Amino acid sequence: MNDSFEKYQTQANERLLQKPRVESALDNGEGLLPIDVLNAPVPVTFPVWVNPSTAETYQLLWNDVPIGTPVPITEDDKPGDLLTLDIAPELLKEGTYQLKYQIRNTHNGATTPSFFTPIEIDTTAPGHPTTLAPLDFPPAVNDGLTSEELTQLGDVLPGTIHGYSGFDIGDRIRTFWGAIEGPGGQVEEDDIEPRKVIIEFPRAFLESLEDFNGPVFYQVTDRAGNPSDNSTTTQVRLLLNEPVTDLPAPIIDGYIEPIDHEQAQAGIEVWIPTSELVAGDDQLLLHWGSVPLGPFDPESIGQPIVLRIDVDFATVEAAGDGAIRLSYELSREGHVIGYSLPLDIVVRARLPVPGQMQRPVIRGASPGATDNLIDENDFERDANAIIAWNPGFIEGQLIQLSWGGQAMFEPPYRITAGDVSAARDLNRPVLNSRFQPVGTGTDIRVQYIVTQAGNPNTSRSPEQSIIVRSRDELPGGPTGPDAPLFTDLNEHGAINTINGRDGAPVHIAPYLNIKPGDVIHFLYEGFDQLVGGNPKNQWPHTSEPLTEEQTRNGYDLRVPRAVLDSSCYGHAEATFSVDSITGTGRSKRQSAYVDMRVGSRCPPAFRQ
Numbered sequence: 001m002n003d004s005f006e007k008y009q010t011q012a013n014e015r016l017l018q019k020p021r022v023e024s025a026l027d028n029g030e031g032l033l034p035i036d037v038l039n040a041p042v043p044v045t046f047p048v049w050v051n052p053s054t055a056e057t058y059q060l061l062w063n064d065v066p067i068g069t070p071v072p073i074t075e076d077d078k079p080g081d082l083l084t085l086d087i088a089p090e091l092l093k094e095g096t097y098q099l100k101y102q103i104r105n106t107h108n109g110a111t112t113p114s115f116f117t118p119i120e121i122d123t124t125a126p127g128h129p130t131t132l133a134p135l136d137f138p139p140a141v142n143d144g145l146t147s148e149e150l151t152q153l154g155d156v157l158p159g160t161i162h163g164y165s166g167f168d169i170g171d172r173i174r175t176f177w178g179a180i181e182g183p184g185g186q187v188e189e190d191d192i193e194p195r196k197v198i199i200e201f202p203r204a205f206l207e208s209l210e211d212f213n214g215p216v217f218y219q220v221t222d223r224a225g226n227p228s229d230n231s232t233t234t235q236v237r238l239l240l241n242e243p244v245t246d247l248p249a250p251i252i253d254g255y256i257e258p259i260d261h262e263q264a265q266a267g268i269e270v271w272i273p274t275s276e277l278v279a280g281d282d283q284l285l286l287h288w289g290s291v292p293l294g295p296f297d298p299e300s301i302g303q304p305i306v307l308r309i310d311v312d313f314a315t316v317e318a319a320g321d322g323a324i325r326l327s328y329e330l331s332r333e334g335h336v337i338g339y340s341l342p343l344d345i346v347v348r349a350r351l352p353v354p355g356q357m358q359r360p361v362i363r364g365a366s367p368g369a370t371d372n373l374i375d376e377n378d379f380e381r382d383a384n385a386i387i388a389w390n391p392g393f394i395e396g397q398l399i400q401l402s403w404g405g406q407a408m409f410e411p412p413y414r415i416t417a418g419d420v421s422a423a424r425d426l427n428r429p430v431l432n433s434r435f436q437p438v439g440t441g442t443d444i445r446v447q448y449i450v451t452q453a454g455n456p457n458t459s460r461s462p463e464q465s466i467i468v469r470s471r472d473e474l475p476g477g478p479t480g481p482d483a484p485l486f487t488d489l490n491e492h493g494a495i496n497t498i499n500g501r502d503g504a505p506v507h508i509a510p511y512l513n514i515k516p517g518d519v520i521h522f523l524y525e526g527f528d529q530l531v532g533g534n535p536k537n538q539w540p541h542t543s544e545p546l547t548e549e550q551t552r553n554g555y556d557l558r559v560p561r562a563v564l565d566s567s568c569y570g571h572a573e574a575t576f577s578v579d580s581i582t583g584t585g586r587s588k589r590q591s592a593y594v595d596m597r598v599g600s601r602c603p604p605a606f607r608q
Contacts, residue, residue: 017114041086132231163195289319475585481511494593526567
């Protein structure tokens, strides 16, 4: 070697020293150091420069600070040979550094530094100091991912990992489904700006997990090898197994086609049979046509019938008439795991006239007759039934009037197109030959029914209570009661001051059709002549309702003395009427002479 100082100085000034290399660094000899090399000296290499001299030493610079001991050039060190120095472990702390080496001339102390090599040391775990956020799945996962939902996602479930502290290119992501490692990913340059990475979980992987229901999380390892803690977990349930479709069909015990209105009103009991699939915490949802019922908890696990469901009329009505399909769903933890076979039934629950119909009105033939009263006069004549028009009436429906349980129309009345067009109340005759045999009474029930061809049901109006009377059933019968009797007349058939001293006793004998509760209205009339003459005075009397004893023995009363004195001289006539539940009967008249004069003179208080 040439030890000439002058020559060395010229050569040193001309030198451009190559930068050192750290072979363990991740970026072609420079840049980031993996954490697994930080616990031992890190070798640094660089080539011997041009015209080396044994008067020269070389040494590393760590951020321009010399480290280690200077090493002299030997005779064996030739240009291009690699020299190696180490970075001590205690210097390998987190941060960024400039790594150089320098040549020192031991004769004059002159130094020449190399170009620098950037070195980065990262010992911070991704996400530190916070916890990594959970994997972000589509909303379909929230209540369990079904096969259909996965199909809608293109048979791939995306999981999004949002940016975290230290998010950088080269971060490696591992996912875990419970203890099973799933597909992973790596942060690429295109992920930096949106700060998120999407991991795709294909159907094949998800189906390999079978009925998975557990935590899903991920872990990130950065380029330096720093592992993160596990992320926050996401609870995921996979429901990729298709529900069974052949659970036993529901049962209606004793079903006979069709189910009519009366059966529907009473309620229909549907049985759910047992199966191997059903368990105690499951739920059952019954479908009656388009109307769902439930969900219900099974009541008798292990029994042939696990549940009995009462289907009310409102449900039957809402589903409508016709062919109805019954089925049920079996769910577990909010997800359907089975569908039953169907039970097809026929329902005919709709009435010919939907809704409420009005009561009929019965009207007698007499002008001004009281509605719903057939008196003794109208009993002998035809009546009329007024049926209020109902918008549910249609052409061809049949109306029958029931009077005391007996049909009145023969044949039933058929609603015509004209009736529908007019939309007026129907006024139909009721023959007395049909209602007379039913008899009389104070609470005879009348209603009408509507039927329709093809409909097994009958619409019924509310019952109307009517009163029916006939002469034969009036008090005293058709001719009325016998006349009242003055029971204490003298030999001339007269009432005088002797037998009328305490008034005139009158007896009303039991009459035909007498009943307890009848009320007698008695009338005494005085006249001023023995025969004929003008009315002079009146005395009415009304009895209390007759007792059972009075119906056997008759009713007795007494015309007061003062009334007789007022009549004084002439004759009196007595009649009465009876108000009964069967109507009013009027008696014949009874006459008697009256002579209350004393010495041919009327009592002073009544002289004219």
